[in-house]
Amino acid sequence: MKKFPRIMALVLALTLLLSLFGCGAADGKTHLKFQIWDVAQRESMQAICDAYTAKNPDVVIEVQVTSWNEYWTKLEAAAESNTMPDIFWMHTNQILYYSDFGILADVTDLYDDVEANYYQNHFSEISIGNASGSNGRLYGVPKDKDNLVLVYNKEMFDAAGVSYPDENWTWDDMTAASEKIYGSTGKYGFMAYAEDHLGYWSFVYQAGGYILNDDKTRAGFDQPGTQKAMKFYIGMQQNDWCPNQTYFAETQPGTAFFSEVGSMYIEGNWELMNKATSYPNMKDKWDIAPLPKCPDPVSGDGRATMSNGLCYATAAKGRNLEAVKDVLKFFGSEEAQNIASSYGAAISAYNGTEQPYFDAFEKAGYDLNLQVIEDQFAYSIQCVNNSARPKWKSPVGDELIRIYSGQVDIDTGLANMQNIVDTETAKKLAGD
């Protein structure tokens, strides 16, 4: 009986030892990890992985989802310890920060054996721009392209006797409609809140201003167009028909919209399918329209919408670099991009793969004016970024909150924003 504990200990030790071996690829296959942040796109990502592994049975790809807030903290820590996932999504907010430091693998020559100028032939300039580093090389294979649309509640427009928004709508039409809807139904009008990409950015470009100048070295918060747009956008909360920032601190505009409390807000097209399926009782009660234009822009024709795009990236020092590059090559192919589009979550970046995205909505029975998205690509603006963006993003956001809460007046706030971006950008440029 005394022997029993010893035998137990031996068995336990052996089990622990064996589980160590389990970490290695005992099946002789190449195991790859693919990290993303959007749970709504897990299925489409799994589908392209399956398409690849069907052709390459010696590769196993595991899709992992991490929430957006933790994604960047985790990824940076992984980059420092050289344990990055084999494949991961890269965002325009961060790509310059990562690529300037040499973290990401250069994939410019990935398709040289397939076709010269592969990227230029099959992807838009904005898509390539969103996947490029400061030096113009590509550090990711373009994944998708998006732009922002105006989501509106048809029932509330009908109840207030206001005609639906169309491509001729201006800021004035939007505020007039908001007022009328609030007056006759008590529901909020357009919901403007403290937010950059989905908020004031589009308005700034509509008014002929800019957030960063062309060579990305200087902010544009002192430009007349930018100031005009910021004053209009922030000023909207002064009206009864727009909830104030304390409301938005507790309720997302999308939540307010789909709880039928507000009549309009700006949404990215990548969220439409998710919203449609999450709120089935709102079916046929809402539609999308182009963003309203600035009636009297400082320059330009008053139209603009932000267009962003993600890319598939991998670490420059990855252990499975060759295997991963082959996967990336497939992810950037027409076949894979068509599959990804067909789930209706995001429009793939590859030119001509838009149709499966539209078909997905039709198949699911959601009747939305999706043509708007395609039309808007003609005049969309590439998402704002420079390599100092991670440094200035949240300080600028804090300043915006201070304007909203009345701690600084708008002119001082904008001057501070200008100062924050210029200082951080100059620091970054001096460091390089």
Added chain:
Amino acid sequence: MKKNKLSPAARREQNWAYLMVAPTIIGLVVLNLWPFVQTIYTSFCEHLGFGHYKFVGLANYIEMFQNGEFWRATWNTILFCILTVPVGLFLSLLVAMLLNAKIKFKGGFRTIFFLPMVCAPAAVTMVWRWIFNGEYGILNQVLGAKIGWITDPNFVMVSCAIVAIWSNIGYDAVLLLAGLQNIPKTLYEANSIDGAGKVKQFFTITLPMVSPTLFVVMIMRLMASVKVYDLIYMMVEETNPAVTSVQSLMYLFYRESFVAGSRGMGSAIVIWTVLLIGLVTVIQFYGQKKWVNYDV
């Protein structure tokens, strides 16, 4: 100096002892001591990105002390301690005494009061956020008021303090309960024969006898309050206009280190917080001589 020689057997035993404590010592050094040394070093550096640092001397500290947001966070942290520790301790002691009394379903009550401790803090705050919600929250519905509990700069700190106290009462009460149960019954018997009332009994017997436990709980609670982060992070988002009124030192540290990527500044804030905790603890250890009673 004369070394006292050990016999070979004693030395063997000594070596074995070292070997036995080695795992703990190594763990402490690797997981606590070394990171602490690194944090001190990092606080004198600027983080360039991805683990590359540049030595900048005292620049982070100078910038930190000139930053209004930092002083605001320091004050917020102190205010949070003032709000949570005394009230929390008082309520915990009260609950502990009630749970120690002769009442029905004592076990049930003990479980109920301990429950918040078993819940994940993230889940607890999510529920409280809904209770506090200015538009649809149950608290405003019951009061018939329209108070922005977590969006109004005047209320947000109190709201966070309430949640903190609520979550910790059970745990503190269980510790105090253990202390209360160690008090010999004979003391109370002798006291009541002398004709003392319940209130007098509390001040002459219960409080002095439970004071060592109370002291430990107080130190733990104060340290936890200075380090408060997760609760505020979950309750108040960055887009909340009231964020500056409740931002604690650890919240500021998180935002500097992981959102803005300035780990040098983040480390400086941590060092400041460590000094703050150290100072408070030293004061407490001197203060305890006046009220903590160890003669049992």
